[in-house]
Amino acid sequence: MSEFILELKKVSRYFGSVIALKDIDMQVKMGEVHCLLGDNGAGKSTLIKTLAGVHVPSEGEFLLDGQPTCFNSPRSALDAGIATVYQDLALVPLMSVTRNFFMGRELTKKWGPFKVFDTKEANKIACAGLAEMGIDVRDPEHAIGTMSGGEKQCLAIARAIHFGAKVLILDEPTAALGVKQSANVLKVVAKAKAKGLAVILITHNVHHAYPVGDRFTLLNRGHSLGTFLKSDVSREEILEMMAGGQELEALESELEEFARLDSVKNSVTQEPEAAAIA
Amino acid sequence: MTSIIVMHTNYSSDGITDNKNNMIGVITVDVPATQSASNTKPDERVREESRLKKLLSKPELGSVSGAILVLLFFAVFAGDSGMFSADGILNWTTVSAQLGILAIGACLLMIAGEFDLSIGSMIGFAGMMIAIPATYWGWPVWVSIIFAMAGAMAIGALIGYTVVRTGLPSFIVSLAFLFILRGLTIALSILMTNKTIISGVSEIAENDWLAPFFGGELGTSFFQWLVTKGWLEAYADGTPVFTGIPMVVVWCLVLATVSSWVLMRTSFGNWIFATGGDDKAAKNVGVPTDKVKILLFVFTAFCAALYASCQVLEFGSAAADRGLLKEFEAIIAVVIGGALLTGGYGSVIGACFGALIFGVVQMGIFFTGINSDWFRVFLGVMLLMAVLFNNYIRKRVTEAR
Numbered sequence: 001m002s003e004f005i006l007e008l009k010k011v012s013r014y015f016g017s018v019i020a021l022k023d024i025d026m027q028v029k030m031g032e033v034h035c036l037l038g039d040n041g042a043g044k045s046t047l048i049k050t051l052a053g054v055h056v057p058s059e060g061e062f063l064l065d066g067q068p069t070c071f072n073s074p075r076s077a078l079d080a081g082i083a084t085v086y087q088d089l090a091l092v093p094l095m096s097v098t099r100n101f102f103m104g105r106e107l108t109k110k111w112g113p114f115k116v117f118d119t120k121e122a123n124k125i126a127c128a129g130l131a132e133m134g135i136d137v138r139d140p141e142h143a144i145g146t147m148s149g150g151e152k153q154c155l156a157i158a159r160a161i162h163f164g165a166k167v168l169i170l171d172e173p174t175a176a177l178g179v180k181q182s183a184n185v186l187k188v189v190a191k192a193k194a195k196g197l198a199v200i201l202i203t204h205n206v207h208h209a210y211p212v213g214d215r216f217t218l219l220n221r222g223h224s225l226g227t228f229l230k231s232d233v234s235r236e237e238i239l240e241m242m243a244g245g246q247e248l249e250a251l252e253s254e255l256e257e258f259a260r261l262d263s264v265k266n267s268v269t270q271e272p273e274a275a276a277i278a
Numbered sequence: 279m280t281s282i283i284v285m286h287t288n289y290s291s292d293g294i295t296d297n298k299n300n301m302i303g304v305i306t307v308d309v310p311a312t313q314s315a316s317n318t319k320p321d322e323r324v325r326e327e328s329r330l331k332k333l334l335s336k337p338e339l340g341s342v343s344g345a346i347l348v349l350l351f352f353a354v355f356a357g358d359s360g361m362f363s364a365d366g367i368l369n370w371t372t373v374s375a376q377l378g379i380l381a382i383g384a385c386l387l388m389i390a391g392e393f394d395l396s397i398g399s400m401i402g403f404a405g406m407m408i409a410i411p412a413t414y415w416g417w418p419v420w421v422s423i424i425f426a427m428a429g430a431m432a433i434g435a436l437i438g439y440t441v442v443r444t445g446l447p448s449f450i451v452s453l454a455f456l457f458i459l460r461g462l463t464i465a466l467s468i469l470m471t472n473k474t475i476i477s478g479v480s481e482i483a484e485n486d487w488l489a490p491f492f493g494g495e496l497g498t499s500f501f502q503w504l505v506t507k508g509w510l511e512a513y514a515d516g517t518p519v520f521t522g523i524p525m526v527v528v529w530c531l532v533l534a535t536v537s538s539w540v541l542m543r544t545s546f547g548n549w550i551f552a553t554g555g556d557d558k559a560a561k562n563v564g565v566p567t568d569k570v571k572i573l574l575f576v577f578t579a580f581c582a583a584l585y586a587s588c589q590v591l592e593f594g595s596a597a598a599d600r601g602l603l604k605e606f607e608a609i610i611a612v613v614i615g616g617a618l619l620t621g622g623y624g625s626v627i628g629a630c631f632g633a634l635i636f637g638v639v640q641m642g643i644f645f646t647g648i649n650s651d652w653f654r655v656f657l658g659v660m661l662l663m664a665v666l667f668n669n670y671i672r673k674r675v676t677e678a679r
Contacts, residue, residue: 074562075564078564086562088558088559089559090556090558090559090560090562090563091556091559092551092552092555092556092559092560092622093555093556094551094555094618094622094623095548095551095552095555095622099548099551099552102548103548103552103559103560103563103565104549104552104560104563104564104565105563105564106544106545106548108544108545111543114544115544115545116543116544117543117544117545117547117548119543
């Protein structure tokens, strides 16, 4: 058993002449929330797709539990216990909670020579899985089209946990959610961590990542800016390091400049008046 | 004297909310308050729904109530015309069952998000695949039947494979096969036999062991026995007015039961819903969507071949123009049955009732003596109403409230 469940060493990924990722180092530990931060185009999606087995690294080493591994399909990553919850959640709105929960991996029982979908047991498991996430399902046979975005996110996470995920990759779980729902999802992330899972949380919102994260890896234009422990870095520093930090600083000074110019203009227009009064 | 009136606010346990018997006057309700509060706290944003509303979101509701309405309508207006005599009932159940067989195949395929417009042409083609080998090539009838079914299913697989591999809409691919198969049926039968109607299958099929499973009737001796007991009317020569249940009806019932069971109770059924509901999501969680689609195209082709077998062996002939427009009739039945054209939602039972409505109206118009030209008008109006109704249902099911 290695210290890290997942480890990337100098991983690069090219698409033709495009360098999507360059020399990425990353370590993921069980029972930790690892936040992957970066602006749009930083390479977050490529990185998680590499972790999830969608892309194979062009260069570098991919260690799973200390062993060099190469996933050639999402299925094999899933079998190794790396489950990814993408933004589209892989849920079918017209299907019931239970049917979604067990989609593709139906719980069956014997019925004579046939295997049937064990609805009763499945309902129970789905309800229990969601209850653990703090969601009270009224009727597991109800279509999930009626659930809120946060509830759907939690359903997808509960499903991944139930099917034996050791590493849970969450792709922008809070991107489309309101404040309260985001808080709920983050609570679920904390719960998954408490269960001993490794969680990789992808986001560009530091305010969502900081409260739950233990480690932060910052990406910028395909390069890693390094991995930081929470104790070593403050929220502001992270924000600073993300591309957004510099931009915002530039914006701030620009705004200050405007304000200064305004005040100068005002004082100029006011002076003759003052003179006239005098 | 403290007579406490207890109003139940225990929402989640069905037993209590559903029978809203106002328990006024009942004094003690023995639910430990702390325990029930922890796991039955109702979400304040969820309204309780009545049984009726719950029923409304079942896909088959529209067609079941529609069938009842239509039957009532004709019971009033055609009650004395013989439509509801043994003979009349047999008449419209047979017509409904024929369409029902097609509708079941089309229904599963539509729930999986695809169409097959080639089933009408497939009926003609499969019919010829039975009749030509049996009458011209000297094959035993049972071999011809198996040949036709295998041939139809192979074509079904080809259609499915083309749809899955090219990613083209199945509407276009199966439309192409509608013309290809119809053309082949006419061209090949002219080429081989110089005819487009081939008769004389009945004589050859007389002693065949497989033929009665398609052209025969079930329970003939039972109905004969009923006559001897005097419980069933008979004609002057002693043959009962109702000789038996046509095999096509039996097939329809068997197929409906099996398909509905597969759809609702098995993993494969869940895959069908998932494939039609969101193809990409289903693939992401490991549902073999391509396999599901191809298998269902094969199944639809099988249904068409089954229809053809029953028809050929019942009438003893095959014709190149058989099954014309049947693909649309099947789709109408499926849509009336509550399935969504976009896939992911529907019911086999609903489709069967859709077919029943179809059969009852078609025969009912004949029995009432209304000009049968009006049948199509009625059908179109019904289709439109069904689609509007389904649209409303889908909104209810998927809309976040």
